[in-house]
Amino acid sequence: MSDHGGSNPYKIYWTTWFVLLLITVAMLLAEKFHMPRWFLVAFLVAFMATKAVMIAGNFMHLRFEKANLGIIVVTSLILFLFITPESASVLAKTPR
Amino acid sequence: MTDAHAATLEAHWGGGAAPFGATWQKTMMWIFIVTDGLLFSGLLCGYAFLRMASPMPWPKQSEVFSIPFIALMTFILITSSAFMGSAVTAARLGDRKKTLLNLALTIVGGAAFLGCQAIEWSHLIHEGARLTGNPWGAPQFGQAFFLLTGFHGSHVFSGLVILAITYVRSLMGKTPAQGVEIAGLYWHFVDLVWVFIFTLFYLL
Numbered sequence A: 001m002s003d004h005g006g007s008n009p010y011k012i013y014w015t016t017w018f019v020l021l022l023i024t025v026a027m028l029l030a031e032k033f034h035m036p037r038w039f040l041v042a043f044l045v046a047f048m049a050t051k052a053v054m055i056a057g058n059f060m061h062l063r064f065e066k067a068n069l070g071i072i073v074v075t076s077l078i079l080f081l082f083i084t085p086e087s088a089s090v091l092a093k094t095p096r
Numbered sequence B: 001m002t003d004a005h006a007a008t009l010e011a012h013w014g015g016g017a018a019p020f021g022a023t024w025q026k027t028m029m030w031i032f033i034v035t036d037g038l039l040f041s042g043l044l045c046g047y048a049f050l051r052m053a054s055p056m057p058w059p060k061q062s063e064v065f066s067i068p069f070i071a072l073m074t075f076i077l078i079t080s081s082a083f084m085g086s087a088v089t090a091a092r093l094g095d096r097k098k099t100l101l102n103l104a105l106t107i108v109g110g111a112a113f114l115g116c117q118a119i120e121w122s123h124l125i126h127e128g129a130r131l132t133g134n135p136w137g138a139p140q141f142g143q144a145f146f147l148l149t150g151f152h153g154s155h156v157f158s159g160l161v162i163l164a165i166t167y168v169r170s171l172m173g174k175t176p177a178q179g180v181e182i183a184g185l186y187w188h189f190v191d192l193v194w195v196f197i198f199t200l201f202y203l204l
Helices: A011-030 A037-059 A067-093 B003-013 B024-053 B067-093 B096-127 B140-171 B177-203
Strands: none
Touching: A011 A037, A011 B067, A011 B177, A037 B067, A037 B177, A067 B024, B024 B140, B024 B177, B067 B096, B067 B177, B096 B140, B096 B177, B140 B177
């Protein structure tokens, strides 16, 4: 892992930490502005995904591992995506 | 399938190789993290379902929680994760003093997070939040809150136990750099789950 991040190997963690903080502040401020609900949801989910990728990639070193390891992680998420439309279809059939 | 492809498959997956480019300990931790990730995916999916299916309006989070307090908890957890990363790097570089210092700071952060959660829980229970109902709206809100944050909090707790063991063993010089890294993987995962709970439960 010494082949990246320049001379200071600790730097990547604190750069990531700072960006994560900025994103969190942006997410907290977003609700203060008036915007359509769908836009707020899209904004928050996009930033949430960015934070998740940064934590998995930089903190958990997934970016620097062999691609095979990343593939087992992503595959499980694909499995999960199958459940979501299914639960939505159950919801559509639920009498209100 | 071409011969070259078959040869590659044989070389990487035919045995005797490390297809993930990681030791078995690290691979097992990753597989555990994937299964644990599915557990939380299921919980979050269940929460989304309860919320969408609820005939009563969902309580407005900013009226129930103190969002600045939740932001502080997020800050504490992200910071402890950065200390953990530094501990992993220090362990890899063989700097035991720095490893121990960063591990200690990680543990302090995790304990502070659990303390904040204890304050939040007792405050909400005092206000009347229960698994079966709450004063603010849809009764499922209480269930979703206690289950999501409870499962996450118990993960923070087990993470603290793992970190404490890693700290003591590092102090005795018994933990190899990889041991710190694997403990770190789990700790970062706990932080990762909080990112989702923070966004989907507290902000949306």
